Amino acid sequence: MRLTTKGRFAVTAMIDLALRQDKGPVTLSGISQRQEISLSYLEQLFGKLRRHEIVESVRGPGGGYHLARKAEDVTVADIIIAVDEPLDATQCGGKENCHGHTPENGTRCMTHDLWATLNAKMVDYLDSVSLKDLVDQQKQKMNEHNVVVVHRPQAAA
Secondary structure: OOOOHHHHHHHHHHHHHHHHHHHOOEOHHHHHHHHOOOHHHHHHHHHHHHHOOOEEEEOOOOOEEEEOOOHHHOEHHHHHHHOOOOOOOOOOOOOOOOOOOOOOOOOOOOOHHHHHHHHHHHHHHHHHOEHHHHHHHHHHHHHHHOOOOOOOOOOOO
16 A cells, blocks of 8 residues: 555645635645645646535635535545545455456455455544544644744843
C-alpha cells in the first residue's frame, strides 16, 4: 500500500480550504501558492472533489471553492476515494489472483488475507478521521507556534 501524491495533495488542499473558507470562497491559486502544489493538478483534484459533492465552486469575481458539507461530515477516506486513490495493500488489487493474470487461473498468495485485513483497517481508520479533526490539529499547531510573549515593564524598586 502506498498513498500517492494524489491522495496526499488532496487531503492537504482540503485542510487549507477548510482553514480559510470562513473568509469566503478559497481560490485554487491561493492553495497552490501556500501548499506548493501545481495549479493544474489542483484543478484536476478539485474537479473530482466537486463531482463527489465534497466541495462546491463559486464562479465570478471573488469566486473559488468552499466545502459542500460540514468539515465534521467529510472523512479522509471520502477525500481519498473521491480522487480515485486506491487503498489496497494486496498485490492483486483485491482480485484474489495474486499468482495469475485472471481470476480463473490465479491463486491467492499466502499473505493475501493479511493484506486484505490491513486494507480494511486502513479504510476504517481513514473513515474515522474527519476533516474537522485535521483542521483542529492544524489550528492547535498554529497556536503553539504563534505564542505571543508579552513583556511587562518591571516595577521600579
